[in-house]
Amino acid sequence: MPSGPAGTPLLAAQSLCLARGGRELFRDLSFVVHPGQLWQIEGPNGAGKTSLIRILCGLARYGFTGQVQRAVPQLYLGHLPAVKALLTPRETLAWHVSGDGVYANDQIESALTRVGLFGYEDIPCHTLSAGQHRRVNLARLFLSRAPLWLLDEPFTAIDKAGVDELQSLLVAHVAAGGAVVLASHQALQVSCDVHFLNLGGSLA
Amino acid sequence: MSVPGTWQFCVRLVRRQLLLAVRRPIEIGNPLLFFAMVVALFPLGLGPAPQMLGGFAPGVLWITALLSNLLTSDSVFRSDYDDGSLEQLLLAPQPLYWSVLAYIGAHWLTTGLLLAMVAPIFALMLNLPLAALGTLVTSLLLGTAVLSLLGGIGAALTVGLKRGGMLISLLILPLYMPVLIFGSAAVQAAVSGFPAGPYLATLGAMLCLAIALAPLAAAAGLRISIDA
Numbered sequence: 001m002p003s004g005p006a007g008t009p010l011l012a013a014q015s016l017c018l019a020r021g022g023r024e025l026f027r028d029l030s031f032v033v034h035p036g037q038l039w040q041i042e043g044p045n046g047a048g049k050t051s052l053i054r055i056l057c058g059l060a061r062y063g064f065t066g067q068v069q070r071a072v073p074q075l076y077l078g079h080l081p082a083v084k085a086l087l088t089p090r091e092t093l094a095w096h097v098s099g100d101g102v103y104a105n106d107q108i109e110s111a112l113t114r115v116g117l118f119g120y121e122d123i124p125c126h127t128l129s130a131g132q133h134r135r136v137n138l139a140r141l142f143l144s145r146a147p148l149w150l151l152d153e154p155f156t157a158i159d160k161a162g163v164d165e166l167q168s169l170l171v172a173h174v175a176a177g178g179a180v181v182l183a184s185h186q187a188l189q190v191s192c193d194v195h196f197l198n199l200g201g202s203l204a
Numbered sequence: 205m206s207v208p209g210t211w212q213f214c215v216r217l218v219r220r221q222l223l224l225a226v227r228r229p230i231e232i233g234n235p236l237l238f239f240a241m242v243v244a245l246f247p248l249g250l251g252p253a254p255q256m257l258g259g260f261a262p263g264v265l266w267i268t269a270l271l272s273n274l275l276t277s278d279s280v281f282r283s284d285y286d287d288g289s290l291e292q293l294l295l296a297p298q299p300l301y302w303s304v305l306a307y308i309g310a311h312w313l314t315t316g317l318l319l320a321m322v323a324p325i326f327a328l329m330l331n332l333p334l335a336a337l338g339t340l341v342t343s344l345l346l347g348t349a350v351l352s353l354l355g356g357i358g359a360a361l362t363v364g365l366k367r368g369g370m371l372i373s374l375l376i377l378p379l380y381m382p383v384l385i386f387g388s389a390a391v392q393a394a395v396s397g398f399p400a401g402p403y404l405a406t407l408g409a410m411l412c413l414a415i416a417l418a419p420l421a422a423a424a425g426l427r428i429s430i431d432a
Contacts, residue, residue: 057295058295059291059294059295059430059431060431061427061431062431063431073207073297074295076291076292076295078288078291079288080286080287080288080291081287081288082287082288082289082291082292083287084224084283084287084289085287086223086224086227086228087220087223087224087227091220091223095216095217095219095220096292097217097220097284097289097290097292097293097296097303098292098293098295098296099207099208099213099293099296099297099298099303100207101206101207101208102206102208102212124227
């Protein structure tokens, strides 16, 4: 089960400021993500949710001020599913470019079954729908051992049952000592506490 | 279950890239067909006199190989950028230097290596003396590897642009020139009966330098392209 060292923060952001096109998206944003916490970044379109996630995971390295400290391995799921049309879901996960762990075949199969892609393991991804592409990507959540998850709009193009499944997975991950930071417009229906980070206005 | 080591991860990347290339054989075939077509243009334009063609052959073969490499260099990171795989690669715990080297290596295996293999056929079409064939293949093997590495820098820098094709040519053609000079000089020397060794050794030195430095530049280029 994923777990970080108890008590020590998994992620710390210190006085982050970001301006885009002469407009200040957020300023002096500081927060600390501890094991067992679920954070939701909220805000209207263009509020800087994606930009913040990209700063947190380390893809954005310039153009902002402030510091981010990552203490543990992270798993980042962005807007793009990172699924190759010519590879099968099994190959996508087994040879994932993120340098994830080495997974056994049955682990991959059970992860794909959990996201509802049982029977699609060896079919090229170009025959799958957009939602199924997202699901191939989400299967990484079932495989990953990274304690810190950074998810950018994970519910996009996912059906209702899939959203429920994903929410319970997030709760399980948090309960096991992991932490989740996700950007979403959707109100989460989860059984654990949610810490909000509102980019539209003040910090809640 | 553990995170794969650098070497294991590189092997995985090369296998993935090769599998992708094999699943889209037109990507492998295109540069070879381009090579064949352009080589076939020269007898039409210069006249079919065997003596003259044989004289031009080293330069013609090398320029055509260079252009066909240029044609494909844009695609090294393109599709991975478009579908988000590149973001994931940049976040991988393994050093980006080796990952980039794996991508470029896979690119060379599907372009330069094959080109060097088929080049002797076209060399005979252009009446290149048999004695120079070995040098031609060796110089292409070494030279196209350098070209792929340099092309990787251009590809990394322009991958964020929608239409980077023209820009990448302007960026990397100047860097291609030394390779062309020593590559065609090696074949020319072999044709004239002089030792080609020094030229091939220079190409080898260029390759060593490119292996050491080009992935660093390409990795930095990728980080900039993804950040923009």
